Amino acid sequence: xxxxxxxxxxxxxxxxxIGSNTTEQHPVIGVRIRAAKRQRGAKLIVADPRxxxxxxxxxxxxxxxxxxxxxxxxxxxxxIIREGWYDxxxxxERTEGFEALKETVSAYTPERTSxxxxxxxxxxxxxxxxxxxxxxxxxxxxxxxxxxxxxVGNVMSCANLQMVLGNMGVPGGGVNPLRGxxxxxxxxxxxxxxxxxxxxxxxxxxxxxxxxxQAWGVPLAKEVGLTVTEMLDAADxxxxxxxxxxxxxxxxxxxxxxxxxQALEGTEFLVLQDLFLTETGHLAxxxxxxxxFAEKDGTFTNSERRVQRVRKAIEPVGESRDDIWIVTQxxxxxxxxxxxxxxxxxxxxxxxxxxxxxxxAEVNALTxxxxxxxxxxxxxxxxxxxxxxxxxxAGTPILHxxxxxxxxxxxxxxxHAPPDELPDEEYPLMLTNGRVLYHWHGGEMTRRAxxxxxxxxxxxxQISPADAEDRGIGDGEMMRVASRRGxxxxxxQVTDRVPAGLIFATFHYPDSAxxxxxxxALDPVAKIPEYKVCAVKVEAVDxxxxx
Numbered sequence: 168x169x170x171x172x173x174x175x176x177x178x179x180x181x182x183x184x185i186g187s188n189t190t191e192q193h194p195v196i197g198v199r200i201r202a203a204k205r206q207r208g209a210k211l212i213v214a215d216p217r218x219x220x221x222x223x224x225x226x227x228x229x230x231x232x233x234x235x236x237x238x239x240x241x242x243x244x245x246x247i248i249r250e251g252w253y254d255x256x257x258x259x260e261r262t263e264g265f266e267a268l269k270e271t272v273s274a275y276t277p278e279r280t281s282x283x284x285x286x287x288x289x290x291x292x293x294x295x296x297x298x299x300x301x302x303x304x305x306x307x308x309x310x311x312x313x314x315x316x317x318x319v320g321n322v323m324s325c326a327n328l329q330m331v332l333g334n335m336g337v338p339g340g341g342v343n344p345l346r347g348x349x350x351x352x353x354x355x356x357x358x359x360x361x362x363x364x365x366x367x368x369x370x371x372x373x374x375x376x377x378x379x380x381q382a383w384g385v386p387l388a389k390e391v392g393l394t395v396t397e398m399l400d401a402a403d404x405x406x407x408x409x410x411x412x413x414x415x416x417x418x419x420x421x422x423x424x425x426x427x428x429q430a431l432e433g434t435e436f437l438v439l440q441d442l443f444l445t446e447t448g449h450l451a452x453x454x455x456x457x458x459x460f461a462e463k464d465g466t467f468t469n470s471e472r473r474v475q476r477v478r479k480a481i482e483p484v485g486e487s488r489d490d491i492w493i494v495t496q497x498x499x500x501x502x503x504x505x506x507x508x509x510x511x512x513x514x515x516x517x518x519x520x521x522x523x524x525x526x527x528a529e530v531n532a533l534t535x536x537x538x539x540x541x542x543x544x545x546x547x548x549x550x551x552x553x554x555x556x557x558x559x560x561a562g563t564p565i566l567h568x569x570x571x572x573x574x575x576x577x578x579x580x581x582x583h584a585p586p587d588e589l590p591d592e593e594y595p596l597m598l599t600n601g602r603v604l605y606h607w608h609g610g611e612m613t614r615r616a617x618x619x620x621x622x623x624x625x626x627x628x629q630i631s632p633a634d635a636e637d638r639g640i641g642d643g644e645m646m647r648v649a650s651r652r653g654x655x656x657x658x659x660q661v662t663d664r665v666p667a668g669l670i671f672a673t674f675h676y677p678d679s680a681x682x683x684x685x686x687x688a689l690d691p692v693a694k695i696p697e698y699k700v701c702a703v704k705v706e707a708v709d710x711x712x713x714x
Contacts, residue, residue, distance in 0.1 A: 169341035178339030181304035186311025242280025252299035254333025271580035353468030361392030366534035419609035653683035
């Protein structure tokens with residue numbers, strides 16, 4: 168997030184949510200957004216193919232077709248530029264490429280945008296005016312924007328819109344992705360991406376390579392690595408022989424689960440490090456029992472880049488150990504077995520992190536954005552949002568104040584492109600997916616909580632009354648959903664929350680997880696799968712067949 172949660176909810180005059188089920192997936196932020204609307208009169212615009220709960224609170228709800236985000240965003244910019252509502256001074260002083268953007272969005276008239284997205288012309292016009300008249304405005308998005316084959320283009324379009332309006336580097340503005348899982352921001356910050364070292368330092372930069380080689384005492388690969396989806400494809404092809412899975416359950420969270428199972432079953436050696444014996448764990452050769460957050464020390468970094476101390480509340484339960492201990496022990500065992508390259512022996516021998524604070528000290532030394540985020544400062548209660556380059560730096564609640572990190576902001580014109588897979592005669596419906604309030608991600612923890620399981624005990628698929636009637640499916644009855652990759656059986660929830668032609672499913676329950684159906688097609692840049700849209704067919708399941 169370029170801005171802080173407090174900043175958005177207390178300073179924004181217009182909050183635009185697109186591709187985020189905020190009240191269910193970020194309920195604390197959702198409460199504060201509703202309070203901003205109710206108490207301050209902030210305008211709220213929600214764009215989503217499904218009428219999610221927060222749409223009921225919106226001043227304007229835009230129900231666009233799945234996979235048409237770029238067209239909608241371009242259409243809004245078309246009107247803002249046409250009417251002269253753009254921030255001319257901001258664009259002239261702080262950006263480049265505006266003329267190219269202007270030319271691209273000129274083709275996205277309200278009529279054409281409406282034809283592509285399904286949003287009425289009057290609502291597109293109304294949204295553009297509302298954004299222009301209520302600045303500063305914040306844009307919030309989540310995986311409904313990123314999990315597409317045009318995910319990068321979607322994000323670029325969000326940034327384009329906010330720069331056109333001059334909503335960058337100011338309180339109450341910004342482009343604000345709401346992270347999908349706890350500490351996923353921290354994991355990305357500290358190198359859990361295939362193209363960067365910690366602190367988003369490019370693995371292909373010779374100077375950066377040299378810095379880390381000198382610090383770690385080992386030669387490092389010079390090329391970009393594989394994403395999770397690419398690793399599984401490589402494992403299925405026999406090009407990856409060992410997978411070490413830490414705190415992830417690809418047998419519920421990756422697309423095309425039948426293919427995932429085939430890849431994992433064919434992997435020569437599969438290691439899982441987790442709290443529970445997950446669906447992936449049942450396929451593993453070795454399971455290493457890890458600790459929960461309550462059993463170890465460390466830090467989490469939340470969506471607004473705020474680094475928060477985590478303190479051990481209880482001793483590890485049973486044979487579980489914290490991740491630092493497990494990984495350090497593996498390093499030493501490899502050394503003892505003599506399987507480590509001699510050039511790396513010194514580094515492995517010195518790999519003795521006595522505590523989480525030792526890891527943070529190394530992070531401070533090698534990661535400029537975390538350079539001043541020390542345990543001493545965190546233990547003293549300082550609220551630090553990176554970048555914090557030095558120990559006397561107060562942190563950065565708002566990014567891009569005065570200038571962008573690259574100097575000037577670059578407009579990147581993007582054309583609408585349809586999803587990789589669209590409905591046809593055989594698979595006539597579109598599927599989208601997400602989570603519900605009561606469960607989280609693959610449900611490894613929430614499905615074990617009796618109260619949460621009582622509130623949402625089994626998988627449900629939302630289907631419109633018209634589509635349900637056409638197929639003889641009653642509310643609460645079982646239905647089969649099939650794509651080109653697999654099928655699931657789940658209970659029908661007949662609701663007008665989804666329009667005709669669209670159904671919604673979750674991936675919390677492994678036997679009926681939506682990821683048996685989802686499309687593994689990738690965004691060519693970010694390599695993220697197109698989880699959010701694919702073509703499916705639906706039919707009723709009679710009681711005899713169900714049994």
